[in-house]
Amino acid sequence: MKKILVIGGGAMGSAFTIPCLENKNVVTITEPYSKRFIKDLSSKKKFHSALKIKLPSKLKFRKFSSDLLEEKFDLLVIALSLPGIDFIAKKLRHKKIKTPVLVLTKGLKYISKDKKILTISENLIRNSGIKNVSVLKGPCLAKELARKNQTSVVIANKSINFAKKIGKRISTKYYLAEFSKDVIGVEVCSAIKNIYSMIIGAGQSLNASSNLFQKSILEMIFLTKFFKGKEETTLGLAGAGDLYVSAAGGRNSKMGSYLGKGYTFKIAKKKFMPNDTVEGEQLVREIAPFILKKIDKKKIPLMVNLFRAILNNKKLKFS
Ligand SMILES: NC(=O)c1ccc[n+]([C@@H]2O[C@H](COP(=O)([O-])OP(=O)(O)OC[C@H]3O[C@@H](n4cnc5c(N)ncnc54)[C@H](O)[C@@H]3O)[C@@H](O)[C@H]2O)c1
Numbered sequence: 001m002k003k004i005l006v007i008g009g010g011a012m013g014s015a016f017t018i019p020c021l022e023n024k025n026v027v028t029i030t031e032p033y034s035k036r037f038i039k040d041l042s043s044k045k046k047f048h049s050a051l052k053i054k055l056p057s058k059l060k061f062r063k064f065s066s067d068l069l070e071e072k073f074d075l076l077v078i079a080l081s082l083p084g085i086d087f088i089a090k091k092l093r094h095k096k097i098k099t100p101v102l103v104l105t106k107g108l109k110y111i112s113k114d115k116k117i118l119t120i121s122e123n124l125i126r127n128s129g130i131k132n133v134s135v136l137k138g139p140c141l142a143k144e145l146a147r148k149n150q151t152s153v154v155i156a157n158k159s160i161n162f163a164k165k166i167g168k169r170i171s172t173k174y175y176l177a178e179f180s181k182d183v184i185g186v187e188v189c190s191a192i193k194n195i196y197s198m199i200i201g202a203g204q205s206l207n208a209s210s211n212l213f214q215k216s217i218l219e220m221i222f223l224t225k226f227f228k229g230k231e232e233t234t235l236g237l238a239g240a241g242d243l244y245v246s247a248a249g250g251r252n253s254k255m256g257s258y259l260g261k262g263y264t265f266k267i268a269k270k271k272f273m274p275n276d277t278v279e280g281e282q283l284v285r286e287i288a289p290f291i292l293k294k295i296d297k298k299k300i301p302l303m304v305n306l307f308r309a310i311l312n313n314k315k316l317k318f319s
Pocket of ligand 1: 007008009010011012013031032033034037050079080081082083084085087103104105106107136137138139140141142153279
């Protein structure tokens with residue numbers, strides 16, 4: 001029995017507690033940011049308004065504080081969305097915490113002063129001083145995991161044995177873990193799939209989307225290798241696997257479908273998705289300046305066309 005602290009009470013953080021509890025861990029969840037999730041998690045019923053289920057009564061809720069991070073846990077799980085990463089890195093800084101960290105967040109960070117793109121684990125290691133950071137990614141819709149639908153994910157750490165140790169603590173019959181040493185590849189794939197699922201969503205028929213799917217995989221392989229990840233990772237759960245689920249349903253591909261119909265990003269957002277976070281768009285704004293400067297545009301024509309459409313608010317064209 002291990003003590004796990006999940007930081008982030010959104011859909012994914014909350015769903016993740018379910019297999020962890022079932023695997024007989026003592027699980028605490030905390031929410032630093034959203035009043036809505038604090039209300040859900042601190043209520044007696046523990047009804048989660050995003051997952052639309054009642055969370056297990058064994059799940060403990062604690063108010064977020066810096067002191068909580070210093071308590072004795074066996075694993076800290078970060079399930080905040082991308083804007084929460086700098087926040088939590090600052091909170092962890094100077095605390096000399098030795099607890100291993102597992103990151104569920106998907107995305108990449110552009111560090112303007114170094115003119116470099118970092119993965120989230122690289123960013124956390126650099127800004128928080130935490131040394132042992134693993135990542136868990138893959139095709140996982142939080143709502144499906146919360147309903148115990150079979151889900152497979154990949155856990156990556158430079159030490160495969162450590163990744164397996166985490167897998168043993170959190171997996172169940174329905175939450176299955178694979179393992180990888182390619183931390184960078186897993187993180188790059190799980191981030192850029194948000195961009196490529198928007199591109200696939202722009203296809204206006206299954207035939208057209210399938211063509212975009214195949215070309216997206218080729219661009220993902222190129223980009224993963226550019227960032228020093230492995231080609232085989234792109235074809236695994238964090239790459240092709242996650243691309244499939246995101247393209248089949250999800251906010252990025254929904255936005256892509258409006259772009260494919262000829263709407264500009266701003267109009268589509270305002271008209272159809274005013275309250276939705278489109279993670280692919282956030283990532284475009286984060287990484288586009290670097291990619292457009294440093295990478296041969298001919299190698300990634302789909303991504304470059306999507307950048308142009310979003311950054312210049314122009315119609316999306318694949319030419
Ligand atoms: N690894 C996986 O298997 C997996 C699966 C699905 C989603 N995800 C990723 O998990 C992350 C969270 O997704 P979700 O579906 O729970 O989203 P959500 O919108 O339901 O929750 C977002 C979480 O981030 C926090 N947050 C948002 N802005 C913040 C800020 N500025 N400062 C601090 N905290 C902030 C919210 O309070 C909340 O806890 C995303 O990066 C998503 O891509 C991972």
